[in-house]
Amino acid sequence: MKISNSIPYLILLIMTSCAQPKVAEPVVYTYVEEPHSYAKPNNAFITHLNLDITVNFETEVISGKATYDIKNNNSTQIILDSKNLDIEAVTADGKETEFSLGAKDKLLGQPLTVTIDKNTKQIAIVYKTTKATEALQWLKAQQTADKTHPFLFTQGQAILTRTWIPIQDSPQIRLTYDANVKVPKGLMAVMSAENPKEKTEDGQYHFKMKQPIPAYLIALAVGNFEYKAISDRTGVYAEKSMLTKVHDEFSDMENMVSAAEALYGDYAWEQFDVIVLPPSFPFGGMENPRLTFATPTVIAGDKSLTSLVAHELAHSWSGNLVTNATWNDFWLNEGFTVYFEMRIMEALYGKERADMLALISRQDLDEELAQLKDTPDATKLKLNLKGKNPDDGMNSIAYDKGYLFLRTLEETVGRDKFDAFLKQYFKAHAFSTMTTETFLTYLKTNLLEKNQVTFNADEWIYQPGVPENQAVITSDKFKIVEHILEEFLTTDKIDKDLTKEWTSQEWVHFIRNFPATMTTDQMQELDTTFNFTNATNSYIQMVWYEQVLNHDYHGKNVDKKIEQFLTTVGRRWYVETIFKAFKRNDRVDDALKIYEKSRPNYHSVTANTIDALLGFEPEVEEEVLIK
Incomplete structure (x- = not known):
């Protein structure tokens, strides 16, 4: 965001102030054109959000008020993004003001236009989410690790924050925020902000994010989880049954922060914590500042998949x-x-x-x-x-x-x-x-x-593609993996001792390089030797199940294991890879049978992708009218 002041005009004002009434200096804001937001920030933009909301698991609705401090460049209106929200009332500087919702767009939602004047400092919007809100995933107790309490999490990237908060949903518009969030007693709420380490007795939580962030990084999770520190500035949140495993898996987090700082300067967000969400979370991780959201699929027991934590940390x-x-x-x-x-x-x-x-x-x-x-x-x-x-x-x-x-x-x-x-x-x-x-x-x-x-x-x-001057990446360990695979393809024999020290990356490289000519007997031999069908490492499961479909292998009850994987894991990359393999191998009907069962467990981000991939048309829920 650039803000440039008209210095020559200011000097002129000072020179002529005795002869003329004082006129407010015009302020020019420079934003680039944004194809995915209705906001017109060069006219007026938000700078701070005060969010006061209640989370209701019975109705699966978030309701409350979003109050914004704004900057205005002599505009009579400010435009926000809204999608599938019930907008109840809007005020400007505490007084009721006119507002309107424009035409609906399937992707972008609706522009929410609020009438202001050039002196307006603050607007407030009373609203509710609806059943069509895409950012929220409400989970029943049985969809969680402990299976004792319900769970809620948000996913705002790229343009879904507008589906749970009316906001200027463009990455170039940065704002600070504070929030009051009321949840059912016995649950904890955390956000991409300064967070509690213990549950409150009354279910009331207060948050502050003092560094300006784009709207897609505003995040909320509510559930029955606990916190365990790794260092003074790092730690993990997880459900009780997973907390120790998660803490052990991510025990290098402080070392990661120190290594990152040594490379590119001080960490600017004070705290770096990770919350492990239920398996329906659609991404490997989401870099919400101060609190990365992570999938449980990275809990492998040997820290072999923790590059994901390094990735989300780097996003800081x-x-x-x-x-x-x-x-x-x-x-x-x-x-x-x-x-x-x-x-x-x-x-x-x-x-x-x-x-x-x-x-x-x-x-x-x-x-x-x-x-x-x-x-x-x-x-x-x-x-x-x-x-x-x-x-x-x-x-x-x-x-x-x-x-x-x-x-x-x-x-x-x-x-x-x-x-x-x-x-x-x-x-x-x-x-x-x-x-x-x-x-x-x-x-x-x-x-x-x-x-x-x-x-x-x-x-x-x-330009498309990759230019000729590109770094050449090699790995001596991968060359060994390739040699062992070639030996197996030639002799149908493999020495387990040669693989006992392999990392997840070596196993993934081994499986991904199965040739199209590999036979089902060879697949069976490898499955018998290494038990890939029942692997506990989700990355290895994903690449193995893809090869199972590519080679029409049906041993060791693998078809049932694939269905189980797709109905319990919601990470988009993993499920999309497997559903693509179904489609590539002319098994769309089989895929659809599984998808009809698994889709209710997916976040909208994953479901929308697989809908398009398989040509699946979900039943449209009755639309909630926006007032």
Whole structure:
């Protein structure tokens, strides 16, 4: 966000103040055009939210009031985003004011236009959520780990915060917030803010987020969970039956924060905690500031999947501190974060571990490029998502092509110079938003021209595919894995002793590289030897079940295990991978039978993706009218 004052005009006012009445200095706000928000922040924008809400599990409704401090550039209205909300009343500076809801858009919802005047300092909106609210997932007790209490969590990214709070839902509009949240007694509430460590007796909780954040990072979770500290500034929330396992799995969190700070400067959010949510959470993790939301699928028992925590921690710099201005610039969040994640993992666990992760990232990119071969524009880093769901850009291009671009830059200019550049980049743009074009200018001025380096950054960003000058990623351990797989394919024999020290990444690489010519007998032999069908590591389960479908293998009751996996895990990446395998192998009817059972357990983010993949049309619930 840029705010520029008209200095010459101010001088003129001072010089002529004796002859004329004082006139308020005009203030100019500069925001870029936003295709996924109705807000017009160059006219008026929100700066602080006071949220006062009640969470009702019986009706599955959040109700209350959102009060905003606003900045106004002589506008007579302020526009917010609202989707499937029941708007009951609106006031401006405490007095009732006119408001209107515009035409509905299936993706964007409705513009909520509030009448103000040039002196209005505050607006307040009384509202309720509805059954159609997409950000919220209400879970029954049996859908949780302990199966004793209900659970609620929100997921705002990319444009779903508007479905549980009327707000200017653009990543370039940053605001601070405080909140009063009332929940049923016996439950705890936490937010992306300063959080309690114990339950209150009356179910009343108070929160404060003093650093300005975009709306998509406002988050809430309510349930029967507990807190356990790892260090003075790190800790975990989880249901009681999982708390010790989660604490052990994430015990390196303080080391991760220290490693990140050593790379790119001080952690700006005071506290870094993680809450492990029920398995329906649609993502691996969500980088809500101060409190990362995480899937239980990363609890493997051996810390082998904790690169996810490093990834969400890295977002504390790339994404939360310096934020993509629009979802067309999403690679600025995720490409930087994957790069930073790899550097944290290298610092803590060594270069070989980081190289394995990086090579898997490279393989993911190759798969994505192959799937998008008919839509090459979708393989550009800078996207044009106007009229499309921002989720369409949340794929391996943003993450893994973005990472490869930055790694190639590092190898071109040298690590020391690249680290100094990134550290300064985060410091210079802290708590602001970034467009691709602004970043490119900053890159050329402060890294390339400064060091007299020629680099085809424009080609990387604005052209499809991957340029020829790309970092070559190798892994000696993966070469060993490939050799062992080749030996098995030749002899049908495998020595278990050679694999007993393998990490999750080595197993994933082994399974993902099964050739199309592998026989069902060979699949059976591997399953008998390693019991992949009953693996407890969710990542290994996912890649194995994909290969099961690719090779038409039906041993060890694996079909039932796949159905069980899809009906208990809601992580979008995992379930989408498996449902894609069903579709790719002409088993859509089988997939739909499972999906009809599993869909009620999925968050809307996952359900919307699988609906489109399988051509599933859910029954439309009766619409709640907006007043």
